[in-house]
Amino acid sequence: MMRYIHAGFYPWLLNSKIEIGKRFYAVSKMSWNSLGVFQPVFIHTFGIGSQIIIGDDVGISGCTITALEKITIGNRVLVGSGVLITDNDGHSVNPIDRHISNDIAVKPIVIGDDVFIGARAIILKGVTIGNGAVIGAGAVVTKDVPAYGIVAGNPAKAVGDSRRAVLEHRAEKLS
Numbered sequence: 001m002m003r004y005i006h007a008g009f010y011p012w013l014l015n016s017k018i019e020i021g022k023r024f025y026a027v028s029k030m031s032w033n034s035l036g037v038f039q040p041v042f043i044h045t046f047g048i049g050s051q052i053i054i055g056d057d058v059g060i061s062g063c064t065i066t067a068l069e070k071i072t073i074g075n076r077v078l079v080g081s082g083v084l085i086t087d088n089d090g091h092s093v094n095p096i097d098r099h100i101s102n103d104i105a106v107k108p109i110v111i112g113d114d115v116f117i118g119a120r121a122i123i124l125k126g127v128t129i130g131n132g133a134v135i136g137a138g139a140v141v142t143k144d145v146p147a148y149g150i151v152a153g154n155p156a157k158a159v160g161d162s163r164r165a166v167l168e169h170r171a172e173k174l175s
């Protein structure tokens with residue numbers, strides 16, 4: 001299992017940190033995920049005081065999580081292969097300043113407990129994903145997702161409710 005977890009270039013100088021809870025599972029090897037992975041897990045902070053906080057029992061397959069400010073991930077979250085979670089734009093949208101300033105838009109991301117993020121989804125800056133939500137494969141999430149919502153597409157929109165999925169599953173088992 002190869003992975004790269006990297007608290008900034010000089011974490012002691014930048015006061016950045018990555019905290020990971022108990023029983024964390026990171027898959028970076030092709031054959032260890034049913035879909036395969038095309039990159040190792042890469043978790044990276046790179047600003048002054050930037051933080052990534054990950055809860056307990058979180059499982060992640062070949063994906064990038066990168067914070068300039070803060071990304072919080074709850075307990076029992078599953079992150080699919082090829083996902084990108086970034087709290088910043090990487091470069092300024094202003095073409096005049098792009099090469100000379102650090103005017104990079106940044107807003108923290110909060111991912112609640114029991115969230116499932118499908119393969120190749122992208123979670124962009126400022127998004128809060130509520131507990132129990134599901135993010136469809138390939139979704140580009142630009143707005144908050146309510147607790148137990150199921151969203152998909154680009155930009156991601158509601159396509160269901162994970163509570164209903166639980167009820168339907170139970171009803172099927174009983175019938």
Ligand SMILES: CC(C)(COP(=O)(O)OP(=O)(O)OC[C@H]1O[C@@H](n2cnc3c(N)ncnc32)[C@H](O)[C@@H]1OP(=O)(O)O)[C@@H](O)C(=O)NCCC(=O)NCCS
Nearest residue numbers: 079080081118119134135136137138150151152153159160
């Ligand atoms: C989001 C997801 C959970 C929804 O599953 P579901 O509740 O069974 O939803 P349905 O297949 O009934 O689709 C509901 C609607 O959403 C659309 N939809 C579902 N998944 C979508 C996706 N990933 N992107 C775009 N639209 C999607 C469907 O086309 C359908 O649209 P319609 O109502 O206009 O016909 C599922 O499609 C998905 O993306 N799963 C993740 C798979 C994955 O990445 N696995 C990796 C595991 S590590």
